[in-house]
Amino acid sequence: MIRLSENTHATLDLTITWQGPEALHEERYLLRNANPWRDIYPPGVKEAITGLRPGEKAAFDYAPGAVMPDWDERLVRSLPRKSFKPQSAQHREIQPQVGRFYPQGFFEGLPGVLPQNIRPARVLDASPDGLTIDLNHPMAGRFLRLAVEVADVRPKPGDTGGALSHIVERVCDFGPGMQACLRDGRPTIFEAPGALRRKDDGPDGLFYASPRMVNHVDAQASAHLAGIHARFVEPGALVLDLMSSFATHLPSGHPARVVGLGLNREEMAANPRLVDHVVQDLNADPRLPFGPGAFDAVLISLSLEYLIQPAGIIAECARVLKPGGRLLVGFSDRYFPTKAIAVWSELHEFERVGFVSQLISESRLFTELSTHSVRNWWRPVDDPHFPKLLTSDPVFVVAGSRVGGV
Structure with a gap:
C-alpha cells in the first residue's frame, strides 16, 4: 500500500475541534487534493x-496564535453608524445587530477594505450614532486540536503542479468561529423585528399536501448526517423524528425505534424506519402529542428553518425527552426559501449554527452542547446535480443533552 510522501498526492480528512464558552465545536473538512510537496502545514x-x-491518522494541539492569528485588540474599530451601507433581503432592510457578522465591505471608512471584501466583521455594539466592530478572524485566540486522517494516497502526476493549500486556513476560513457567542458572553441578537416571518405565510398543510418524495440533500450529505446522529443515539433508543418525511437520517441497520411526526402521511408511510407516525402542523399547533420523558432522542433534520416558533418547539422537545436524552438539530444550505423564516436567509451558514445553539442554550433545558460541521466532500456521481455540482451539500448539527427532570 502506497504511503504519503512528497512524491504523492493525497486526500486528507481534517477535523478541527475547539471549545467555545457555550459549546464544543467540531469542524470536519475533506482536503481533496493534498500536495505534500507544495502545501503549507502547521x-x-x-x-x-x-x-x-x-x-x-495523527493529532496535534495548538495554542492561540500558533496556527491561526491570536486575538488583537487593535482590530476592534469604532465607526459612525452611517458607515454601514443599507442592505436588504426578502424585502427587509438589514440593520447591524450586536453579535452578527457582516462582510467588511458593508462598512465604509475601513482603511484598505474594498466594497467587495467579504471577510467577516462582527458587530460588538450598536447605537443610533455609532458602531463598534471586530475585524479579528472568527477563530482568533482559540486553542485548536487538529486531527488528520489519510483517506487515500496516489502517485503524483508527471508534472509537479497542483493546488497550494494552507490546510488550517482551508478548514477555518469563511465560517468556523462565527457560531460562537461574543467573547464577553453576551448573546447575539438574531430575532430583530420580522425575523420569524416567512414570505409564504400560507398554511403549511397545503404546501406539503402532495408527497414530494425528494431528498433534500445528496446521499453523501445524508450519510454524514446519519453518522453524526449515530454517535449520539444509543442502540434500542426510542427516537422522535420531528418534521419527518420518507427518510430518517440514521445509518441503515441502526437498532433504534423511530416515531415520525410530519405533515404528509404518504411520505411517512413510505419511511421504512418508522414504527409509528403522527400528522401534525407544528406551526399551527406546537404542542407535541406525547407525554413527558417519552423519548431517548429527538431529531430535527433539515426543517427547523420552517418553524415560526422555534424556541417553543425546543422547549417541547425537552419536555418529551428523558433526562439525558439527546436533541439533534441538523441542516444544510438547501431549503425552501419562501417557507423559511426571514432570518435564516440573512445568516451565514455558520451563524445558523449559532442561532440554533443559542435557541437550545437559552432554553436552559439542555447541557453538553456541541456543534458539528462537515464540508467539501465529493458529490456522488449518480446524484442528479452531478457534474454541475461537484461538492456534496454541507452538513451542520447542533446537539444537546436534556438536563435532569421532565
Whole structure:
C-alpha cells in the first residue's frame, strides 16, 4: 500500500475541534487534493503524516496564535453608524445587530477594505450614532486540536503542479468561529423585528399536501448526517423524528425505534424506519402529542428553518425527552426559501449554527452542547446535480443533552 510522501498526492480528512464558552465545536473538512510537496502545514504535521498509509491518522494541539492569528485588540474599530451601507433581503432592510457578522465591505471608512471584501466583521455594539466592530478572524485566540486522517494516497502526476493549500486556513476560513457567542458572553441578537416571518405565510398543510418524495440533500450529505446522529443515539433508543418525511437520517441497520411526526402521511408511510407516525402542523399547533420523558432522542433534520416558533418547539422537545436524552438539530444550505423564516436567509451558514445553539442554550433545558460541521466532500456521481455540482451539500448539527427532570 502506497504511503504519503512528497512524491504523492493525497486526500486528507481534517477535523478541527475547539471549545467555545457555550459549546464544543467540531469542524470536519475533506482536503481533496493534498500536495505534500507544495502545501503549507502547521508545525509538526508534515513530519508526522509523512509515511502514513490510508486509514492512519495523527493529532496535534495548538495554542492561540500558533496556527491561526491570536486575538488583537487593535482590530476592534469604532465607526459612525452611517458607515454601514443599507442592505436588504426578502424585502427587509438589514440593520447591524450586536453579535452578527457582516462582510467588511458593508462598512465604509475601513482603511484598505474594498466594497467587495467579504471577510467577516462582527458587530460588538450598536447605537443610533455609532458602531463598534471586530475585524479579528472568527477563530482568533482559540486553542485548536487538529486531527488528520489519510483517506487515500496516489502517485503524483508527471508534472509537479497542483493546488497550494494552507490546510488550517482551508478548514477555518469563511465560517468556523462565527457560531460562537461574543467573547464577553453576551448573546447575539438574531430575532430583530420580522425575523420569524416567512414570505409564504400560507398554511403549511397545503404546501406539503402532495408527497414530494425528494431528498433534500445528496446521499453523501445524508450519510454524514446519519453518522453524526449515530454517535449520539444509543442502540434500542426510542427516537422522535420531528418534521419527518420518507427518510430518517440514521445509518441503515441502526437498532433504534423511530416515531415520525410530519405533515404528509404518504411520505411517512413510505419511511421504512418508522414504527409509528403522527400528522401534525407544528406551526399551527406546537404542542407535541406525547407525554413527558417519552423519548431517548429527538431529531430535527433539515426543517427547523420552517418553524415560526422555534424556541417553543425546543422547549417541547425537552419536555418529551428523558433526562439525558439527546436533541439533534441538523441542516444544510438547501431549503425552501419562501417557507423559511426571514432570518435564516440573512445568516451565514455558520451563524445558523449559532442561532440554533443559542435557541437550545437559552432554553436552559439542555447541557453538553456541541456543534458539528462537515464540508467539501465529493458529490456522488449518480446524484442528479452531478457534474454541475461537484461538492456534496454541507452538513451542520447542533446537539444537546436534556438536563435532569421532565
